[in-house]
Amino acid sequence: MCGIVGIVGKSDVNLQLYDALTMLQHRGQDAAGIVTCHQGKFAQQKANGLVRDVFRTRHMQRLIGNVGIGHVRYPTAGSSGPALAQPFYVNSPYGIAMAHNGNLTNTDAIREHLYRTDLRHVNTDSDSEVLLNVFAHELQRQGKLEPEAEDIFNAIKSVHRRVRGGYACVGLIVNYGLFAFRDPHGIRPLVIGKRSTEKGDEYIIASESVAFDVLGFKLIRDVAPGEGVFITTEGELQTMQCADDPSLSPCIFEHVYFARPDSIIDGISVYKARLRQGEKLAEKILRERPDHDIDVVIPIPDSSRVAGQALAQTLGVKFREGLVKNRYIGRTFIMPGQQQRKKSVRQKLNPIGLEFSGKNVLLVDDSIVRGTTCEQIIEMARDAGAAKVYFASAAPAVKYPNVYGIDMPSAKELIAHGRTDEEVCKEIGADWLVYQDLDDLIAASAEGNVDVTQFDCAVFTGEYVTGDVDQAYLDELDAARNDKSKASKEKTIDQGENAVIGLHNDGDNAEAG
Numbered sequence: 001m002c003g004i005v006g007i008v009g010k011s012d013v014n015l016q017l018y019d020a021l022t023m024l025q026h027r028g029q030d031a032a033g034i035v036t037c038h039q040g041k042f043a044q045q046k047a048n049g050l051v052r053d054v055f056r057t058r059h060m061q062r063l064i065g066n067v068g069i070g071h072v073r074y075p076t077a078g079s080s081g082p083a084l085a086q087p088f089y090v091n092s093p094y095g096i097a098m099a100h101n102g103n104l105t106n107t108d109a110i111r112e113h114l115y116r117t118d119l120r121h122v123n124t125d126s127d128s129e130v131l132l133n134v135f136a137h138e139l140q141r142q143g144k145l146e147p148e149a150e151d152i153f154n155a156i157k158s159v160h161r162r163v164r165g166g167y168a169c170v171g172l173i174v175n176y177g178l179f180a181f182r183d184p185h186g187i188r189p190l191v192i193g194k195r196s197t198e199k200g201d202e203y204i205i206a207s208e209s210v211a212f213d214v215l216g217f218k219l220i221r222d223v224a225p226g227e228g229v230f231i232t233t234e235g236e237l238q239t240m241q242c243a244d245d246p247s248l249s250p251c252i253f254e255h256v257y258f259a260r261p262d263s264i265i266d267g268i269s270v271y272k273a274r275l276r277q278g279e280k281l282a283e284k285i286l287r288e289r290p291d292h293d294i295d296v297v298i299p300i301p302d303s304s305r306v307a308g309q310a311l312a313q314t315l316g317v318k319f320r321e322g323l324v325k326n327r328y329i330g331r332t333f334i335m336p337g338q339q340q341r342k343k344s345v346r347q348k349l350n351p352i353g354l355e356f357s358g359k360n361v362l363l364v365d366d367s368i369v370r371g372t373t374c375e376q377i378i379e380m381a382r383d384a385g386a387a388k389v390y391f392a393s394a395a396p397a398v399k400y401p402n403v404y405g406i407d408m409p410s411a412k413e414l415i416a417h418g419r420t421d422e423e424v425c426k427e428i429g430a431d432w433l434v435y436q437d438l439d440d441l442i443a444a445s446a447e448g449n450v451d452v453t454q455f456d457c458a459v460f461t462g463e464y465v466t467g468d469v470d471q472a473y474l475d476e477l478d479a480a481r482n483d484k485s486k487a488s489k490e491k492t493i494d495q496g497e498n499a500v501i502g503l504h505n506d507g508d509n510a511e512a513g
């Protein structure tokens with residue numbers, strides 16, 4: 001899950017983009033980038049690393065202009081090398097830069113078509129570079145020396161016809177302004193905010209509304225599924241529905257894990273959705289185990305804290321922070337390899353022995369995916385002297401790959417794939433395991449906005465809303481991106497790929513990359 005942001009301001013937007021990316025850091029920890037536009041030229045800085053490490057004062061001084069976009073990356077296609085850091089750039093037509101959150105499911109077919117028919121070269125394995133080239137080609141076909149909003153919307157319409165998968169995008173066209181679009185199912189989130197200044201209105205478009213709060217922007221609304229947005233460099237906003245048959249099915253895993261609780265997505269407060277997840281899970285526990293002997297509920301920081309608290313309250317059991325999180329270790333699930341993930345859980349979480357010793361503990365997490373976290377935490381709880389260790393997951397069992405922007409490409413790596421709940425319980429070493437029911441998870445989100453009636457729940461059901469994902473695709477994805485094959489590919493990232501980033505950068509940037 002990547003984080004994207006675009007701003008059209010009345011003065012330089014570089015510092016605001018930096019702040020917004022910092023607020024979106026939880027969506028991607030591998031690479032970060034900013035592109036701004038000033039007097040007909042792009043300025044760019046992108047590299048591997050966290051936002052605070054990628055941008056130095058000298059980069060910020062170069063990133064001038066009142067329009068700009070930014071990206072934090074969590075790879076789902078190609079390598080995690082610096083050449084695949086975003087935003088991506090194409091020089092024709094006009095000069096376009098774009099940042100993408102999501103993942104395309106027909107990348108190979110479009111890549112082939114771009115090469116054979118559109119005569120376009122894509123330089124990396126990134127699906128996002130493919131997507132940018134489709135947009136660029138379709139905009140070029142409008143044949144205008146000076147594009148207008150209508151041309152940009154026509155290009156977005158064609159993108160929707162050619163591309164499948166999850167995509168929320170922001171982009172810049174040199175001298176003209178900022179565009180954005182969201183896939184026809186609205187799988188990935190995208191919100192618009194506005195701020196009034198003495199010089200006029202300023203606009204922001206980002207993955208999550210949390211990016212607005214710190215900058216003083218007000219959330220106006222979500223970009224509708226399929227909708228295109230264009231904001232001129234002068235700050236004039238135009239929008240148009242660009243999909244033939246849009247139908248909102250946002251990814252429910254945003255509410256479970258990815259998004260920050262202080263964000264509002266598709267009118268749903270992520271915080272409240274998580275509270276309701278906890279309440280509903282507690283009700284299930286009370287139904288199934290009315291005579292439970294749980295002494296204390298302990299959440300696994302960070303993401304399960306909200307649901308854990310509501311669960312404890314509804315159960316009428318003590319809630320205790322029995323695991324202390326090292327604030328300098330990032331999110332483990334979005335780290336690239338299993339070895340790194342495993343090591344990081346230990347570094348990240350440490351038990352407070354007295355909360356476990358002699359007690360029947362209910363550990364709560366938002367989800368169990370590969371089982372990396374829960375296996376180790378249950379072991380820690382036992383080492384700390386817990387009498388019984390029960391485990392509750394605020395999401396149902398994750399059994400199927402994600403293909404829309406979460407890097408869960410291999411069913412075999414999912415601990416619940418092909419296993420019953422009892423088998424998973426045994427595998428993770430718990431005394432009892434309870435999963436949220438899917439209907440309850442959906443209700444926890446849907447109760448936040450009655451207008452959202454369906455969600456992308458593919459990781460729980462194996463049903464993919466875009467309708468184009470078959471077993472052959474999933475097999476190819478597995479072969480290309482399971483942990484083993486990723487690890488062997490990452491070995492080949494060398495200085496050669498570093499050089500590719502220099503294609504679009506100036507000397508200062510190449511040295512920084």
Ligand SMILES: O=P(O)(O)OC[C@H]1O[C@H](OP(=O)(O)OP(=O)(O)O)[C@H](O)[C@@H]1O
Binds near residue numbers: 334373
């Ligand atoms: O079963 P697994 O493969 O371990 O994946 C699930 C775990 O990973 C995530 O935590 P993460 O550390 O990424 O982030 P958090 O600090 O936001 O909870 C999630 O919250 C679960 O704890």
Ligand SMILES: NC(=O)CC[C@H](N)C(=O)O
Binds near residue numbers: 073075084102128405
């Ligand atoms: N998680 C994402 O949104 C990833 C975006 C894009 N597919 C990439 O790999 O860079």
Ligand SMILES: [Mg+2]
Binds near residue numbers: 300
């Ligand atoms: Mg976690």
